[in-house]
Amino acid sequence: MNRKTPVKRVRAKQRRLSADDRRSEFVTKATEFFAEEGFGGGTRALARKLGVTQPLLYRYFPSKDDLIKEVYRKVYLEPLEIGWEKLLSDRSRPLRARLQEFYEIYTDAIFNRKWLRIYLYSGLKGLDINRWYVGMVKDKILTRILRECRHDAGLATQSRPSAAELELAWVFHGGIFYYGVRKYIYEAPVLKDKAQMISDALDIFLAGFERMAESATDRRRAPVKVVG
Amino acid sequence: MNRKTPVKRVRAKQRRLSADDRRSEFVTKATEFFAEEGFGGGTRALARKLGVTQPLLYRYFPSKDDLIKEVYRKVYLEPLEIGWEKLLSDRSRPLRARLQEFYEIYTDAIFNRKWLRIYLYSGLKGLDINRWYVGMVKDKILTRILRECRHDAGLATQSRPSAAELELAWVFHGGIFYYGVRKYIYEAPVLKDKAQMISDALDIFLAGFERMAESATDRRRAPVKVVG
DNA sequence: ATCTGTGATGATCGCCCGATAAACTAGCCA
DNA sequence: TGGCTAGTTTATCGGGCGATCATCACAGAT
Secondary structure, X not given: OOOOOOOOOOOOOOOOOOHHHHHHHHXXXXXXXXXXXXXXXXHHHHHHHHOOOHHHHHHHOOOHHHHHHHHHHHHHHHHHHHOHHHHHHOOOOOHHHHHHHHHHHHHHHHOOHHHHHHHHHHHHHOOHHHHHHHHHHXXXXXXXXXXXXXXXXXXXXXXOOOHHHHHHHHHHHHHHHHHHHHHHHOOXXXXXXXXXXXXXXXXXXXXXHHHHHHHHXXXXXXXXXXXX | OOOOOOOOOOOOOOOOXXXXXXXXXXXXXXXXHHHHHOOOOOHHHHHHHHOOOHHHHHHHOOXXXXXXXXXXXXXXXXXXXXXXXXXXXXXXXXXXXXXXXXXXXHHHHHOOHHHHHXXXXXXXXXXXXXXXXXXXXXXXXXXXXXXXXXXXXXXXXXXXXXXXXXXXXHHHHHHHHHHXXXXXXXXXXXXXXXXXXXXXXXXXXXXHHHHHHHHHHHOOOOOOOOOO
């Protein structure tokens, strides 16, 4: 911004940061704060963490709710910067390798205490942005994965995935997601090697999909149902 | 319970319930209340829901925290009344049928808005009872399932499950659990037929376990790892 | 009918919360 | 140097919170 200061740059300014920098710094720290304390955490405690006084927050954000909304925006948009669309759909590479790489990168982005906690808090509040995210996972990740699986199995890729297919993908996706919850929310011991967990989960998902595809090809029936 | 009342039982008492009944009624309603509002919900609003005044709560519970603890106890112990130990270990029935029935009953017990919300709230707070429950799922459910799987595959059942086996079971279990989260927390559309979801998930889990067991029998190697 | 113990309430305390207004202060330009 | 403006703090308000206490109301014993 308006940063001239031709000379005398010697002493860095200790406070008085530019408004934009200050704002984004506040949002970043507020994200960590609310991740730990929940959104019931007080503005005074937050200000203490920021090293400023509480009323100063209200110079940058009209209300606590507005600050919280910015926290959501930041957190929810973070993992979207990966650009997974191309990664998943790049048919010059084997499907399994694409899926393995995608889930390694995706979980690198969301498997941390901060992201998972804010995600769960907002999910419990039933916020629109949470519903939006879940819908996006369905449309941009699971549907895409299923289309690639169908292509790989030599099936038609036009039609939308069946409800049973989608559920299979959700259970697979949720199983991986729950690894992060166990590790960072429950703080329970998990298999150290995240990549191997993904690999094993992929094994059984792909095997399951093939099986479902076969039984759907042989005759037009619902997937195997062998309840005793 | 000094409940004599030899005659005159005609008119049921409209208020003035016995202390124990009142207490458990409070805990039940408080569970619903905190499930919706979170534990930040106020005692006044809770009392309004109960149809009494706020100070009355303090006649039955020394503090809000004590009431909350009773809510936890009630919620966490609820699904344990099933008696799954025998169900899972009854080798007179086929393994798959046992697992199918167990997960249908277990999810009947925990897949509701109340249970899942309280569980997630307490998980985010990092409460001991939550850690205890996660450990119990591991020891009493997953380890047992894996032992039965090993028995079914003709493997030794003495040794504790390997970390990779446990992770496989966790991903499977977590995938099913996440179905409930999607339905009752995110309120997202899910496959209507819960039993079929369980059946499909079981298919791929059992197939995955067999595969892992085979590769572990052939040579003592880690499960297939086919990253391209 | 009166007494007594307990279920239930009204009034209130001290505290912390989100938010506001006024006062102060540091950097910028004439 | 003397303002002007924007960043920051001090003081404070109204309100809701958890919790307490004195008081009221009612069922059962006498």
